[in-house]
Amino acid sequence: MSMIMGDSHLLLFITIISIIQHSVDAETYACPQKCDCLEQYVDCSKKNFASVPKIPKWVEQLDLSYNRLNENVTGEFKKLLDMKVLKLDKNSLQHIPSILQHDQIQEISLNRNNIGSIDRGHFPANCSLRTLNLNSNHIKIIEEGALDNLTNLVTLKLNRNEIKSLPNHLFMYQSNLKTLELNHNKLHTITGLLFQGLSNLTTLKLKFNNIDNIMDGAFFGFMSVNQLQLDHNKIKSISKGWMYGLESLVTLSLSNNIISVIDLGSWELCTNLKDLDLSHNYLLEIEGCTFQHLDNLQILNLSYNNISSILQEAFSHMFLLQRLYLNNNKISWTVEDMAGPFSKLHNLVIFSLAANHIKSINSRAFEGLTNLVELDLRWNNITSIQQHAFDSMPKLKKFHLNSSLLLCDCNILWLVKWIREKVEQKYITATCAYPSEERGVSISKLKEDSCGDSPKPRVVEHPKTHLAIKGHSANLVCSATSNPFNNMTFLWKKNNGNISNPTVYENITMAMSGQPRATSVLIIPNVTHADSGKYQCIVSNNFGTTYSSKAKVNIVTFPRFLKTPTNVTVKTGETVTLNCAATGDPTPEISWKKDGGNDFPAARERRMNVMPTDHLFFIVNAKTSDMGIYSCAAKNPAGTIIANATLSVLQEPSFVRVMENKEVTSGDSVVLQCMISGSPKPVLKWLKDGTPITPTDRHYLTADDQLLIIIGAESSDAGRYECEITNELGTKKDMTELRVLPPVAIMVNEEDMTGIIIITVVCCAVGTSIIWVVIIYHTRRRMASTVRSFPAESIKMTQVVHSDSESPQMFPDNISEHSSCKDSGTGDSAKQTSFDGVPTDRSDQVHFETVVCRSYSPVPEAHKLLPSSFKPSIQVCVNTSVTPATYSFSSHSGNI
Numbered sequence: 001m002s003m004i005m006g007d008s009h010l011l012l013f014i015t016i017i018s019i020i021q022h023s024v025d026a027e028t029y030a031c032p033q034k035c036d037c038l039e040q041y042v043d044c045s046k047k048n049f050a051s052v053p054k055i056p057k058w059v060e061q062l063d064l065s066y067n068r069l070n071e072n073v074t075g076e077f078k079k080l081l082d083m084k085v086l087k088l089d090k091n092s093l094q095h096i097p098s099i100l101q102h103d104q105i106q107e108i109s110l111n112r113n114n115i116g117s118i119d120r121g122h123f124p125a126n127c128s129l130r131t132l133n134l135n136s137n138h139i140k141i142i143e144e145g146a147l148d149n150l151t152n153l154v155t156l157k158l159n160r161n162e163i164k165s166l167p168n169h170l171f172m173y174q175s176n177l178k179t180l181e182l183n184h185n186k187l188h189t190i191t192g193l194l195f196q197g198l199s200n201l202t203t204l205k206l207k208f209n210n211i212d213n214i215m216d217g218a219f220f221g222f223m224s225v226n227q228l229q230l231d232h233n234k235i236k237s238i239s240k241g242w243m244y245g246l247e248s249l250v251t252l253s254l255s256n257n258i259i260s261v262i263d264l265g266s267w268e269l270c271t272n273l274k275d276l277d278l279s280h281n282y283l284l285e286i287e288g289c290t291f292q293h294l295d296n297l298q299i300l301n302l303s304y305n306n307i308s309s310i311l312q313e314a315f316s317h318m319f320l321l322q323r324l325y326l327n328n329n330k331i332s333w334t335v336e337d338m339a340g341p342f343s344k345l346h347n348l349v350i351f352s353l354a355a356n357h358i359k360s361i362n363s364r365a366f367e368g369l370t371n372l373v374e375l376d377l378r379w380n381n382i383t384s385i386q387q388h389a390f391d392s393m394p395k396l397k398k399f400h401l402n403s404s405l406l407l408c409d410c411n412i413l414w415l416v417k418w419i420r421e422k423v424e425q426k427y428i429t430a431t432c433a434y435p436s437e438e439r440g441v442s443i444s445k446l447k448e449d450s451c452g453d454s455p456k457p458r459v460v461e462h463p464k465t466h467l468a469i470k471g472h473s474a475n476l477v478c479s480a481t482s483n484p485f486n487n488m489t490f491l492w493k494k495n496n497g498n499i500s501n502p503t504v505y506e507n508i509t510m511a512m513s514g515q516p517r518a519t520s521v522l523i524i525p526n527v528t529h530a531d532s533g534k535y536q537c538i539v540s541n542n543f544g545t546t547y548s549s550k551a552k553v554n555i556v557t558f559p560r561f562l563k564t565p566t567n568v569t570v571k572t573g574e575t576v577t578l579n580c581a582a583t584g585d586p587t588p589e590i591s592w593k594k595d596g597g598n599d600f601p602a603a604r605e606r607r608m609n610v611m612p613t614d615h616l617f618f619i620v621n622a623k624t625s626d627m628g629i630y631s632c633a634a635k636n637p638a639g640t641i642i643a644n645a646t647l648s649v650l651q652e653p654s655f656v657r658v659m660e661n662k663e664v665t666s667g668d669s670v671v672l673q674c675m676i677s678g679s680p681k682p683v684l685k686w687l688k689d690g691t692p693i694t695p696t697d698r699h700y701l702t703a704d705d706q707l708l709i710i711i712g713a714e715s716s717d718a719g720r721y722e723c724e725i726t727n728e729l730g731t732k733k734d735m736t737e738l739r740v741l742p743p744v745a746i747m748v749n750e751e752d753m754t755g756i757i758i759i760t761v762v763c764c765a766v767g768t769s770i771i772w773v774v775i776i777y778h779t780r781r782r783m784a785s786t787v788r789s790f791p792a793e794s795i796k797m798t799q800v801v802h803s804d805s806e807s808p809q810m811f812p813d814n815i816s817e818h819s820s821c822k823d824s825g826t827g828d829s830a831k832q833t834s835f836d837g838v839p840t841d842r843s844d845q846v847h848f849e850t851v852v853c854r855s856y857s858p859v860p861e862a863h864k865l866l867p868s869s870f871k872p873s874i875q876v877c878v879n880t881s882v883t884p885a886t887y888s889f890s891s892h893s894g895n896i
């Protein structure tokens with residue numbers, strides 16, 4: 001029996017042992033009480049646990065969310081070597097539990113606890129953690145280097161914490177991190193290189209922070225980021241500096257910031273961007289370069305800004321754009337007035353312009369939108385739509401329109417037809433506001449025969465492009481009318497922007513037709529450079545808005561001299577420098593004139609040089625021919641100013657030729673010549689035998705006293721004649737001896753004296769100045785009786801041709817290459833040329849009886865040649881080697 005007992009005891013013992021053993025196994029392997037298990041997943045959430053229940057070792061995913069656990073749970077997990085996912089959301093943890101001592105755990109979720117910081121030491125070296133969720137805690141501080149051991153981390157969520165700043169180099173070892181979420185924190189500065197190390201990051205979320213300062217290079221090193229969310233911050237501007245490093249960015253959202261500025265070139269480094277959200281910002285205008293480089297953009301959201309201005313080129317490079325949201329802005333003239341502002345958006349499918357300030361639609365507004373399917377124009381007070389405005393959008397199906405202010409004149413009938421045929425009508429509510437009897441009626445009910453004139457303003461006088469002079473006032477005029485006439489308001493725009501405090505004068509006048517017209521005059525009282533630009537007037541009334549053409553106003557300033565030439569006096573052979581410079585806008589052109597003309601002797605002789613850059617004007621080797629008034633003109637579109645300077649060239653008095661001794665037969669006439677030059681013109685004094693000569697009936701001086709004419713020489717006229725010349729540079733003297741021979745009888749053929757008896761030609765070449773004077777003496781017998789002492793005659797000057805300036809200058813180089821004779825270019829030039837350069841000799845050969853020779857002789861002075869007292873007593877004798885009648889002098893007139 002005892003044996004049996006013993007056996008049974010043993011059995012019991014074994015049984016107890018096995019029961020104990022079994023219960024231990026059950027504790028280790030069974031699904032914990034209250035929890036739910038499914039394969040390796042153990043769900044112990046929402047069980048109000050204050051401590052961790054026994055968890056089977058095989059657990060791979062453990063959910064302990066919604067309990068009352070604190071961080072003293074660490075020990076409990078040490079045995080759970082297969083655990084990969086642990087959820088501890090919504091517990092009472094105040095610190096990150098130190099549970100990560102083994103290699104297996106990959107994901108921990110600690111959302112909605114009371115964790116206040118992330119300190120160093122929580123994570124072991126080579127920590128296998130791939131996902132760490134810490135949303136909705138109270139994390140304020142992340143210690144420097146706290147994440148260094150999380151080298152395998154792929155996802156880190158820190159949304160809804162209280163992080164104000166992140167330590168530098170925090171992410172140095174997170175090269176595997178792909179997603180980093182920091183939404184709803186209190187970050188306000190993103191320092192440069194903050195995210196250094198995140199080379200494989202693809203998504204960064206920073207929404208709902210206080211970010212107002214993104215430093216240059218903030219995102220540097222983001223080689224893989226394709227999504228960046230910065231919505232709901234306080235970012236003011238976009239600049240290239242902080243965009244640096246975002247080469248791979250595809251989606252960028254910046255909605256709900258206060259962005260008003262997009263710096264030039266901001267997008268240069270993120271040309272792969274496809275989706276850009278800038279809605280709910282403070283943008284005012286889209287310039288040509290605002291989105292420069294974003295050639296791959298597909299979605300652009302600009303809704304809820306203050307955009308009123310979109311320049312023609314703004315979207316011209318976005319060939320791939322599919323969706324464009326411009327709703328809730330202040331767009332008006334872009335659609336009302338511009339020609340094809342969206343014309344390059346051939347791939348656009350959805351386009352919203354809802355809730356803008358569009359009152360009318362230009363026929364070219366939607367040009368080029370060939371693939372557009374959906375167009376939203378609701379919440380604009382549209383009154384009119386120009387015909388063909390929608391012709392460019394053959395694929396349009398959803399056309400949203402809800403205007404109740406349509407102008408139901410004849411111009412809208414096309415729209416009725418278009419809506420009926422082309423689009424789904426359910427998106428459209430369009431009713432008339434005019435004419436009054438049609439108010440509230442749907443345009444689909446309009447009848448073609450009952451439509452009338454347009455009460456919309458029509459511009460009848462557009463402002464005109466012009467130049468305005470700085471400091472003066474400028475006016476721009478704009479007139480409009482409508483039928484029937486309706487009160488209009490004018491708005492003036494400059495470069496598509498408003499003009500602050502414009503001075504505007506408006507009135508209403510009756511045109512000839514009896515039709516009233518309203519006129520607005522924009523007055524710019526004191527034009528400055530800032531006033532230049534394109535001006536446009538916009539006329540509105542209750543029925544619509546009309547745009548005038550744009551008038552360009554260019555501001556010019558009157559030229560003003562910086563340097564003016566001064567009067568100069570030089571000696572021959574010296575160099576003359578004249579200075580002239582002027583300023584103005586545009587920069588004036590400088591030009592020179594001499595004596596009001598363009599004939600510069602110095603230029604012809606290649607002695608003149610104008611240096612435009614230094615505003616200098618040079619004449620080298622000055623000659624007396626260079627003398628005159630030099631005018632420097634500075635000219636620009638505002639006007640011309642002129643400065644004059646007188647150039648005087650001094651030359652010593654000199655004799656052009658040596659005086660020669662002469663013989664004359666008593667009773668004949670003789671001419672003594674003293675041909676001189678010098679500048680200023682020398683004063684000439686004749687002396688006979690040392691006594692100054694005074695003019696008498698028989699002695700007179702002409703050609704500026706260079707010729708002494710003695711009529712009817714007498715023996716007392718014989719003697720020594722001296723010619724003394726003086727100017728500022730000195731005095732010179734020359735002399736000649738006159739011998740008077742006994743008289744010889746002369747036969748004057750009476751026949752020859754009838755009609756034109758004598759033509760005396762004198763060619764006096766004094767330097768370059770060749771003067772031809774023809775005097776025809778008509779001898780009239782009738783007159784003979786009245787003049788006893790001499791053969792009857794009267795003098796008539798038939799022609800005086802002079803061929804040089806009025807300048808009483810004498811020129812020494814009488815063999816000048818630009819002799820007037822050569823210049824004359826007439827059929828008789830050969831004969832004339834025979835005089836060229838030889839008057840010296842020839843005039844000596846010519847036996848002058850009556851001399852009519854002047855170095856210069858404007859017509860009035862020619863009459864002075866012969867003193868009136870002398871006229872009756874001229875004795876004419878022909879004794880010349882030239883046959884005067886062969887000369888044709890008239891051809892010389894005007895040969896300059």
Ligand SMILES: *[C@@H]1O[C@H](CO)[C@@H](O)[C@H](O)[C@H]1NC(C)=O
Nearest residue numbers: 069070071072073092093094
């Ligand atoms: C965690 O345990 C330690 C000692 O084991 C204790 O001092 C501490 O108060 C516990 N923490 C909480 C939050 O209960």
Ligand SMILES: *[C@@H]1O[C@H](CO)[C@@H](O)[C@H](O)[C@H]1NC(C)=O
Nearest residue numbers: 120121122123124125145149
């Ligand atoms: C990284 O792990 C090592 C070894 O486990 C530890 O000594 C160190 O404190 C950890 N570093 C941090 C920043 O947690």
Ligand SMILES: *[C@@H]1O[C@H](CO)[C@@H](O)[C@H](O)[C@H]1NC(C)=O
Nearest residue numbers: 175176177199200201223224
């Ligand atoms: C991270 O990026 C580097 C190159 O930047 C690459 O070699 C590596 O494979 C990437 N790692 C992962 C996990 O994508």
Ligand SMILES: *[C@@H]1O[C@H](CO)[C@@H](O)[C@H](O)[C@H]1NC(C)=O
Nearest residue numbers: 355356357358379380381405
């Ligand atoms: C459109 O017209 C309505 C009433 O006519 C007015 O209240 C509203 O401000 C107008 N909207 C715009 C954008 O002009």
Ligand SMILES: *[C@@H]1O[C@H](CO)[C@@H](O)[C@H](O)[C@H]1NC(C)=O
Nearest residue numbers: 485486487488489508541542
């Ligand atoms: C035009 O407007 C002025 C002032 O705004 C008003 O006095 C006048 O009666 C209006 N005229 C018409 C025809 O509406």
Ligand SMILES: *[C@@H]1O[C@H](CO)[C@@H](O)[C@H](O)[C@H]1NC(C)=O
Nearest residue numbers: 477505506507508509519521
């Ligand atoms: C109206 O303005 C125009 C343009 O300034 C002016 O010529 C005209 O005299 C003005 N009429 C009245 C009645 O003031």
Ligand SMILES: *[C@@H]1O[C@H](CO)[C@@H](O)[C@H](O)[C@H]1NC(C)=O
Nearest residue numbers: 470471472473525526527528
């Ligand atoms: C015009 O403007 C300039 C610069 O603002 C000023 O110096 C000048 O006095 C003004 N002239 C008049 C007539 O107002």
Ligand SMILES: *[C@@H]1O[C@H](CO)[C@@H](O)[C@H](O)[C@H]1NC(C)=O
Nearest residue numbers: 566567568629644645646647
């Ligand atoms: C330059 O000369 C002219 C005429 O010779 C004279 O009218 C003018 O006053 C002179 N100018 C100066 C600055 O001396």
Ligand SMILES: *[C@@H]1O[C@H](CO)[C@@H](O)[C@H](O)[C@H]1NC(C)=O
Nearest residue numbers: 594595596629631642643644
């Ligand atoms: C400058 O000279 C030209 C002719 O050379 C003359 O017409 C003009 O009146 C002169 N102007 C002045 C300011 O002296």
